Amino acid sequence: MTTTRSAARVPAADAPVARVLPLLGVPHLDREFDYRVPETMSADARPGTRVRVRFAGRLVDGFVVARTDTSEHAGELAWLERVVSPEQVLTPELLALVDLVARRWVGTRSDVLRLAIPPRHAAAEKSVPEPEPPQGGTSGPVEIPEGWADHPMAARFLDAVTSGVPARAVWTVPPGRDWAQSLAALADSVRRRGLQVLLIVPDQRDVDRLTAACRQVVGGGSAGRDLVTDLSAGVGPSARYRRWLRAVRGHARIVVGTRSAVFTPLPEPGLIVLHDDGDDSFVEPRSPYPHTREVAAQRSALDATPLLLSSVDRTPEVAEYVRSGWAHEIRPEPGVIRALAPRVVAFTAADPVQARDVAGGRTRLPAVALTMAREAIDVDAPVLVQVPRKGYIPTLLCGSCRAPARCRRCNGPLRAGRMDAVYGPVDLACGWCGAPESGFRCVACGSRALRAGVVGAGRTAEELGRMFPGVRVRTSGGGEILDSVPASPAIIVSTPGAEPTAEGGYGAALLLDSWALLGRPDLRAVQNALRLWIGAASLVRPAADGGRVFLSADSDSPVSQALVRWDPQGWAERELADRAEVGFPPAVHMMAVDGPATALAEILTALEVPDEVEVLGPVDLPDGEELPGHDRIEDPERVLLRIPPSLLGAVSTELRAVVVGRSGRRNTEPVRVRLDPIHIG
Structure with missing residues (x-):
């Protein structure tokens, strides 16, 4: 670290001007400022180094972006106060990426830099050896690494x-x-x-x-x-x-x-x-x-x-x-997937009682699932039971086929203002565009019935313990996540994503309460469900070794068939086509702007976007969403911009200009801008 006293400051003989990006965190000051470089700091104040500069009377952190001979600033330049470290951590390649991310996601470079470069520790810099010359590698034909021989x-x-x-x-x-x-x-x-x-x-x-x-x-x-x-x-x-x-x-x-x-x-x-x-x-x-x-x-x-x-x-x-x-x-060679995959059995509606139990999210298992579990335990293999336990989240689903209820105007999620004990949903409206819905009809099956979907599961482990006396039941998830389990008879009840591996693979996996995942009020609910199911099913032995998987979802649904056929690629291609048809990401981009009603009205007035960009809302901020650090905001709202991919750059630039303009004025209410948020309904 180098510093200098004011009386001893002499400009550097070579490139005496440093272009510095201060980490100020406000959009209208997200630019470089020129500072004079003292000769005593010239060797250390190289592009990419951390420095301290005085800005508006206070010392702030920053990065040297470039060194030049002259400055376009007409007045007298302030001096660099300190070189925090001569380590050039902000490389030209990283700076270019930071610029791109800040523009595309309508943010500031200082925010991106805080994500990209960890805080400095002087002792760590001293303990790491200096860079070595580039390393040479082996030559000749590339050898196929282990585990990739069946991928041409x-x-x-x-x-x-x-x-x-x-x-x-x-x-x-x-x-x-x-x-x-x-x-x-x-x-x-x-x-x-x-x-x-x-x-x-x-x-x-x-x-x-x-x-x-x-x-x-x-x-x-x-x-x-x-x-x-x-x-x-x-x-x-x-x-x-x-x-x-x-x-x-x-x-x-x-x-x-x-x-x-x-x-x-x-x-x-x-x-x-x-x-x-x-x-x-x-x-x-x-x-x-x-x-x-x-x-x-x-x-x-x-x-x-x-x-x-x-x-x-x-x-x-x-x-x-x-x-x-x-x-x-x-891709692997033909036949590899079939040889490695377990046999997947999805639920059928042949037995109406069992169909109602499974779809309703109860923990009672149908006979086929119980048989799979018993057969695995009989050959001393563990059984995996995946149960989503995410609490209580009310959503609106079709009362017949349980597809998420969608708006006829923009395909957003329908929400009820209140639930009446006799008449059901009252004040039904879209959660995106706010359009009221007085005559709901399911786009999947045509039914007019609605029901509330509930995410959650009961005391699964205890119930399974009573069903399988003498078999050890363990849980994985929450505060205790298991890494692996031995190849011995056991029932492992796990929340999605917390499944431990099993030595030799599980003998069976039971994927329960499927509607708890599929019924979430989220565009990516089905996508996430398939990801979690495949992640659990991939831990099961191949079908030739007795591996079986039970899925408590309707066997006729496309997502169930994707698991049965083990074809996530085909499902993703169909999902992509379906989203393109109704204007969902990634076929289009969705920009969510959240904040107080007055701030959103101001932004919509100032924002100039092409006619191809669709403005949805404003509507109330969805349940579960919060504006961090802005507890004083009452009744925050959301505006969605549906943007064709070719126009994303222009819209991001225009929206960023509006945000910068608002930032330069005092007492403006804060807003949050997010590109393609994962939870848009």
Whole structure:
């Protein structure tokens, strides 16, 4: 750290002007300001370093963006007050990505930089060795890594990656395949060519699993510790910054992290891998609320870094990448999926009593599910029971087919102002555009009946314990999540996403209370349900080894058939086509603007958008949504902008200009802007 006293300040002989981006956090001040560089700081105040400058009478943090000989500012320039660190953490590539994210998601660069660069710790900088020269790798034909031999396109993808071609691929993990081991082997193959690999996963549990697999595949011991590092908030600020520096200085060749790791600048980038893009954890809860998948895609397009999107399922967003040719699919050989998948049995309505019980979310199991569980226990195999337990969320569903009730005008979710004991929903209106609905008719089956959907499940573990006396019943979820279970008779009751792996695979899986997931008031409810079902079913043994899965959803529904046939790709393609027909993401972009009614009215008056952009609302802010830090706002509202993809850049620029203009005026009410929020109804 370098400082200088005012009396001793002499301008630097070379490039005496520093263009600094202060971290002020307000839109109208999201720009560079020029400062004079003292000669005593000239060697350390390089582009990309952290500095302290005086702004409006107070010291603030900032980054040097550039050094120049002259300034366009006509007045006298203030001096740099301090160089916090000579470490050039804001690389040109990272700055370009930060600029892009701030523009696209209508945010400020200071907010993005707080996501991208961890806080500094001086001791960590001293403990990490200086950068080494670029590492050379092996030459010759690329060897197929373990677990990829049955994927013919894997060799071509690796050839492209190691040749510097900006290849982009999509991989759907086959059932029963250990995704962590497969990705670790792929990353090690790229590392051996002298390149760095960035692996991004949803949460700490996945970080631990993937990091262990990577360290094992590179040789374990000291080699594993030196070559593989993990980035996550759970390790503490000092350790996280030290590990981040090891990646930035090129010592760590394989980097595993959660969502903010997508910004990590690597001196020798070879491949970015993002696993399970459908997980809600990839949505940044802080401004400007970017989605990690989209940031990874933008980074790949910006600096030509190869990208692999892997998952057990397929989201419509990734299906759009494949459909448009932006990414190519890495498929296994024919017959691999059928050989590895368990046998899936979905519920049928042949027995009306059982159909009503399962659809209503009760915990009583139909005979076919009980038989599967008993047969698995008889061969000393554990049984997985997946039960969603998310509390109570009232929604409106069709009373006949239980499809979500939708608005005839914009396809938004219908909501009831109140529920009457005799007449049912009263004051029925759209949750997006606010249009009243006086004559509801289900678009799926034509029924006029409505019912309230309830998300939640009872004391499942206790009930199963009474059904299977003498069999151990364990739970996974909430405060206690199991990592793995032995190959012995047991019933594991798990919430979605908390399923432990089983040695040798589960003998059976029972996916209960399906309508609790399908009936959520969310555009992505069905997509999320299929993702959770496939994630659990993939832990079951192959059908040839007796693996069975029971799904308590109607066997005639497309999402049930996707699981029965183990075809998440086909479902995603159909879902993409359906969303395009009704104007839902990713066929279009949805921009949600939340805030007080007066602020939204002001924005709508000032906003000039093309005629192709549809303005929906304002309506009341949906239940469960909150404006962080703005507790004084009464009755917040929401406006949705439905934007064709080709116009997103223009609309983001226009909306950002309006936000900047409001920011420059005092006493303006705050608003929140989010691009493609995952919960829009």
